[in-house]
Amino acid sequence: MTNHLAGPVLVLLDHAPDGTLRAPVLELLTLGRGLGAVHGVWLGADGPGGDVLAELGAQGVEVVDALDLGAADQRLTPVVADALADLAAALGAAALLLTSTFDNKEIAGRLGVRSGAGVVVDASDARVADGRVVADKTVLAGTWTTSCAVRTPFAVVALKANSTQPTPAAAPTSPAVVTHPVAISGAARQAVVVEHAERAPSDRPALGEAQVVVVGGRGTNGDFTPLEELADVLGGAVGATRVATDEGWIGHDAQIGQTGVTIAPRLYIGAGVSGAVHHRGGMQASGTIVAVNSDPESPIFEIADLGIVGDLFTVLPQATQELRRLKDAQG
Incomplete structure (x- = not known):
């Protein structure tokens, strides 16, 4: 029996427009350390700023993989799914963790089709048992709690916010930033954003992230x-x-x-x-x-x-x- 995955564990680093990490990402990093070696995935060729990089180091992230999407629109879920599939294949990743938002759940589904991964969304926990990723989630209007073992070599798990208490790593790291040029397929570019309206700023936390x-x-x-x-x-x-x-x-x-x-x-x-x-x-x-x-x-x-x-x-x-x-x- 082993409680760590052989390949790296990718964590999608959702961040605000100003570059700061969204709160649930720290939960993903905490859970990710229990699965294996954590790589943070940043959408954008430049990668995170110095303060965010230090924060990722405190969470034990070993490498930050910055995805250079070129002129592709990263608001499109097919584009992000393409980029993540190529990165996972190139690194031999064993798992991808992402927050369970509407967009990310669509990315997870597309990624499952693109890479053949086993996908679990709205999960509340993730761990390794017998070399496989096992994710817990409630079903049937919350009346049952299930444990889902992913049987494919690559697992994609979207976790609900407030699933765990984020904690810093026992041994902080100094993560290197590695930029990956990404070739987006023509099929992924078939969708276009025709309108984008920013939400009015609010001092309240986002609904899906609030404690x-x-x-x-x-x-x-x-x-x-x-x-x-x-x-x-x-x-x-x-x-x-x-x-x-x-x-x-x-x-x-x-x-x-x-x-x-x-x-x-x-x-x-x-x-x-x-x-x-x-x-x-x-x-x-x-x-x-x-x-x-x-x-x-x-x-x-x-x-x-x-x-x-x-x-x-x-x-x-x-x-x-x-x-x-x-x-x-x-x-």
Whole structure:
């Protein structure tokens, strides 16, 4: 039996436009060290800046592979999948880890077709058993936890944010940056981006990455003000059920569930959320679940760690006020 892979473990280094690493990447690097020798993969010929490179060294990254995509549009998932497939083949990589975002899950699927890799998305853990990558994930609306053994030589695993606590490596490294020119296939260039709209800047964390998420449902009647105030005092994100987004009360990018974003925050607070099965499938992996609903028969109370039967417009402002008082008292 062996608990490390023979080939390198690639980790896609998702980063913000300013070049800083997105928080879930540190989780991937922590898990990756448990699988084998970690290579960070950076989209862009120049590679990361000095501060980011030092951060990667603290995480034990041995090499940063910078992909020179030339004039190809790296916003296109076929382009990224082509580049990753070629890199994996050239390095003899045993696994690729990436965050489980909408774009990355599409990249993972395309990469599976392109390279013949076994693919697991929305995973919560990854390890090596008997020389194979084994990924854990919840299925059937969060009612079952499965362990999926990848039987192919190359494994692709997309992990949900907040799956593990990131920790620095016991032995920091000084990763070298190696640039790889990439030849993108004609097929990958068939798609083009015809419109790209930047999201309005927000001080709140991204929904899929937040450690605290406050979620509103039908019970909000379209007023998300108390949820936003609570989320802000907790440093969290605001999400919604499908009903709330279909009503136009909040954007569809805030939808959590089987047809929306899948989240696994440390703390989930549902206000006016009934707990329908399609919503539970997107949040049941949360660490602690708090439910506020005026209906004591709401299904969400079946999975809540703390259930409060009451009017959210009374409960949430009181909670926000008390949290602000405690923060002020701490200076």
